[in-house]
Amino acid sequence: MMTPLLVGIDVGTTSVKATLFDAGGTALRAFADPYPMLRPAPGLAEQDPADWTRRVSAALTRLSDGLTDGAVAAVGLTSQVNTHVFVGMDGAPLMPAITWQDGRAGAEAAELDAQISSEERIGWWGAPLPIDASHPLARALWLKRHHPDLWGRTRWMMAPKDYCLFQLTGEPTADPMTAFGVIDQSLAYVPRLLDLVPGIADRLPPLRSFTQSAGRIRAGLPLAGAPMVTGAMDAWAGLIGTGALGNGECMYLSGTSEIVGLVSSVRHPAAGVIAFPTCEGITMHAGPTQAGGASLAWLSNLTGRSPSELSALVAASDPHRPTPLFLPHLQGERAPIWDIGARGAFVGLDGSMGPAELTRAVFEGVASSVRWLLEALEASAGRAATGFSMAGGGGASDPWCQIRADMLDRPIRRLKTLDAGVLGAAILAGVGAGCFPSIDAAASSLVVTDRLFEPDPSRRDRMDFLYGEYRALYAALKPFNAARAAFSGW
Incomplete structure (x- = not known):
């Protein structure tokens, strides 16, 4: 058997992260390099695909430096999704990638959404999900209408993961979960759906399973010859990297957005969340919010203090002091309400409040958004979450983890490897290379707990009050947000 050194790479919203792992889940080397939106x-909201590929190549160079040939058994890759790059016949991008935060295809999304029945949605996706501005069909129709010359030159429409795999191996490929939105419960593309945008069917990559080969890294690149697997989208790689694979177990990924996934073989279609098709024997009910870590990053820029400095202020402050109420809808909201017109707010400010109180409000507001999401997920899954396995950069803050445990009234198990997508990508690579017999076995070996945060009963009343007012404030501001959007002088 090959030496099970594994590389996992995550092409995220803000950076490329990569780690070299041994068979026990220890991170031997790590790489992280940000890029702009x-x-x-x-x-x-766009990104330059060259920003991804340059950093992926740099990561492979850094992680492989000094290793003997064959020391790395396999390389896995995951990425943000609902970000799309249109690729020409020569393999080069035709324009900047349109990211998941981009709303330019809103009109096309509404037009397409009106052509699909609730019964079709539930049959395809397991829930009555809308087609929104980040859906691949909406993006394709937008390009076809606004830039027909570029559409005519498009050979592939790819997610970042699949684009980077294509550049590394020359193999066009996608996994069914990255293609979610245009596949059905059988994990195949839906002809009726694709027919809504003629020509898109020929521009989507062929589908392969998570652990199926995506070729080998091309000669002349770092780690040339190393096998790669097709891999999975960030939420699924994160699920695998948290080890939350059994019924009732829940992953919590805190990055730019908060992504929560509850595993349950039961399905009760619920509005606003995704009941993914069963894949690799796992049925995940999941949803992303819009601005988790993005809210803290916004406050960091506003105050001139780093996120870690803000977290330290909260840790040193009185948790029972009044704080404002914060809505983290800085660029609309995704699951479970899918309201692109929602906007953020601080309510209840007074002159005694400073950065510590505003930061605690952000922590509590983001936790409230996740509680709303959790209620929808539990309805969809037909069961309560037993607890959370947490990863992501937002999990590094002790006070934020405690606030989440208090708001959700569930224990939070923070993992040693916070880059769960990176670890999940490495796990899938290890299974594909034969280093482990199954995803479960690999996760058992590689996923390690750092700390457990238990809910504080003394905080229950405060959290229930904040959550109720959070929901009420969103409803109260909805007419204002609609009027503001319609007011041409704003």
């Missing part, structure tokens, strides 16, 4: 106009 380009916002050329209101509502647009």
Whole structure:
């Protein structure tokens, strides 16, 4: 058997992260390098695909430096999704990638959404999900209408993961979960859906399972010859990297957004969340919010203090002091309400409040958004979550983890490897290379707990009050947000 050194790579919203793991889950080397989000106009959010590939290559160089040939058994890759790059016949991108935060295809999304029945949605996706501005069909129709020349030159429409795999191995491939939204419960593309945008079917990569080979890294690149697997989207790689694979277990990924996934073989379609098709024997009910870590990053920029400095202020402050109420809808909201017009708010400010109180409010507001999401997930899954396995950069804050445990009234198991997507990508690579007999076995070996946060009963009343007011404030502000959007002088 090959030496089970494994590489996992995550092409995220803000950076490329990569780690070299041994068979016990120890991180031997790590790489992280950020890149910008380009916002050329209101509502647009783009990235340069070259920013991804340059950093992936740099990561492979850094992690493989000094290793003997064959020391790395396999390489796995995951990425953000609902971000799309249109690739020409020569394999080069035709324009900047349209990221999941971009709303330019809103009109096309509404037009397509009106053509699909609730019965079709539930049959395909297991829930009455809308087609929104980040859906691949909406993006494709937008390009076809606004830039027909680029659409005519498009050979592939790819997620970041699949684009990077294509650049590394020359193999066009996608997994069914990255393609969710255009596949059905059988894990195949839906002809009726694809027919809504003629030509898209020929531009989508062929589908393969998570652990199926995606070829080998091309000659001339770092780690040339190392096998790669197709891998999974960030939420599924994160689920695997948290080890939350049994019924009732719940992953919690805190990054730019908060992504929560509850495993349950029961399905009760619920509005606003995704009941994924069963894949690799796992049925996940999941949803992403819009601005988890993004809310803290916004406050960090506003105050001139780093996220860690803000967290330290909260840790040193009185947890029973009044705080404002915060809505983290800085760019609309996704699951479970899918309201692109929602906007953020601080309510209840007074002159005694400073950065510590505002930060605690952000922590509590984001936790409230997740509690709303959890209620929808539990309805969809037909069962309560027993607890959370947490990873992601937002999990590094002790006070934020405690606030989450208090708000959700569930224990939070923080993992040693916070980059769960990176670890999940490595796990899938290890299974594909034959280092482990199954995903379960690999997760059991590689996923390690750091700390457990238990809910504080003395905080129960405060959290229930905050959550109730959070829901009420969102409803109260909805007419204002709609009027504001319609007011041309704003």
